Amino acid sequence: MTAPLVPSVSVVVPHYETPHDLALVLTALELQEHPLDRLEVVVADDGSRRAPDPGDRPYPVRVVRQADEGFRAAAARNLGAAAARGDVLCFLDADTVPEPGYVAAVVRAVAAGADLVVGRRRHADLAATSPEALRAWLSGTGPAPAEFDEPAWLREAYERTDDLATAGDDAYRFVISAVLSTTRRLFEDVGGFEESFSAYGGEDWEFAHRCWLRGAQFRHAPHAVAWHDGPDFAGRTDDARARRSRNVEGLALARFVPGHATRGDALVWAHPDVVVRLDDTGADVAEVVACVRSLLAGSDAGVWLRDGAALAVLEDPRVHGGEPPAAVLGRARYRVDLDRPVVLVGAGLTDLAEVAPVRVGEHLAVHRTRDLHRGETGTAVLDVPGVGADPAAGVDLQRRWGHEDHRRRPRFQRSLRTPFVVTERPTAAP
Structure with a gap:
């Protein structure tokens, strides 16, 4: 031999x-x-x-x-x-x-x-x-x-x-x-x-x-x-x-x-931690905007729209048209596929990424990039009370955002009838 x-x-x-x-x-x-x-x-x-x-x-x-x-x-x-x-x-x-x-x-x-x-x-x-x-x-x-x-x-x-x-x-x-x-x-x-x-x-x-x-x-x-x-x-x-x-x-x-250990929170980077591919074909622009807002809230994510009609109003640097570049896909830890606009309920995209691979409802799936390359593509269905991905169809942005604004509790409040009083600093004695 x-x-x-x-x-x-x-x-x-x-x-x-x-x-x-x-x-x-x-x-x-x-x-x-x-x-x-x-x-x-x-x-x-x-x-x-x-x-x-x-x-x-x-x-x-x-x-x-x-x-x-x-x-x-x-x-x-x-x-x-x-x-x-x-x-x-x-x-x-x-x-x-x-x-x-x-x-x-x-x-x-x-x-x-x-x-x-x-x-x-x-x-x-x-x-x-x-x-x-x-x-x-x-x-x-x-x-x-x-x-x-x-x-x-x-x-x-x-x-x-x-x-x-x-x-x-x-x-x-x-x-x-x-x-x-x-x-x-x-x-x-x-x-x-x-x-x-x-x-x-x-x-x-x-x-x-x-x-x-x-x-x-x-x-x-x-x-x-x-x-x-x-x-x-x-x-x-x-x-x-x-x-x-x-x-x-x-x-x-x-x-x-990507990751908290390398870049902390809040800033926007060219190579996001989570890559979202959203099929927005035929969807109302308002539905797409509501979906994108839901996905980006509190996450280090980038969204790529297949059709991209909503880009006419969305000027967020995290939102793009077409397919994600290979350099972006090669550095993102997580990938999300959406076949229609949805609004996350009870959990953010960062929360879902931490338990990936997972599927929420019928339209949203979150995978780990490493798992995909290793052929480990199975996903569990997340069934946690209060967590879901509701279709964005029929969303009314003015009412939704106005309702959110109405429910906000300001840290301090003052009456318009009682303006702030500015007290002059005493002048030092000569």
Whole structure:
């Protein structure tokens, strides 16, 4: 019987002006337990003044380059992946040195069903380590460099989620691009990294978020160990710098990753958490307006109208015509399909999303995007007293909204006959 073919692996290394670090990574890759005839390396240079020279290696290695237009690690990774040929794409930062069993551990995780694999990033002082000293250390014949603390928050997250096997929608937060691997199929299905990220951090979480919604199986591979040169970012910066960096990263993430943890409440974003597709064909404009108002109240949602006649009066930036763009669908956690305008009663769209998949009445269904990609499309019928989705037919907006206004209880009230009295501030004595 013929032995199964060992998967081909492409290691993509984004690089910028760090020839010493790159030499260490390329040396460590020579020591991999994975067969070197099934391994290739692509160095993706982000505009260094001088092109990196990988030297002679026992595996194929090529350099691809892009212009220096600022920090563009996401674009560099995409450039490297486009030049790669492997079935598995291993992304390793140029300052992150893999142990000999790194690639083999990733391949085992993929063979066990993982689509996205996160290695274990450890930290050491490699600034003065030569390729020869590194080879001796990793081969067990030389001393190890000084070690820094491992990030506790990552270790605790992997323990809590059984190495991401039981993770939920927040799984993307435990993915770091320095030790990230995916199948080529998954990478191409989600369209690679978002190239608009132009500062340190965030592009790995955004990429992982889309992979999760696509239905990918995540796995942390604790035996896929790689050593980062220097301490964890949080441990090497002062509070003010760390805070600025988190804010830049947080605002970049808020644009693309929905959820209370990334964007809070109340603001309107181009990529909503909930995508609603409403068949408004032949419906009265007032019915559509009432339906849209009901759906958007208190939710991070966007509504796409099949016919769009109501757009003549609706100027809300969350309401659109036609079909949702692929970029929006790929980032929304929930999808809602309506075959006619309805008005929600007793619960908002956010409440329904939290218990999805669910069907309310005959016309409204809420699904999780991840479930749809994994073929898990079953929906329960929500039967809770006071919760429903009533058809909007026959709605009278003036009476409905006037009735709501009449029932409002103002926080304070004053009689028109008793105007506020403004008391002048006493003039100081001379």
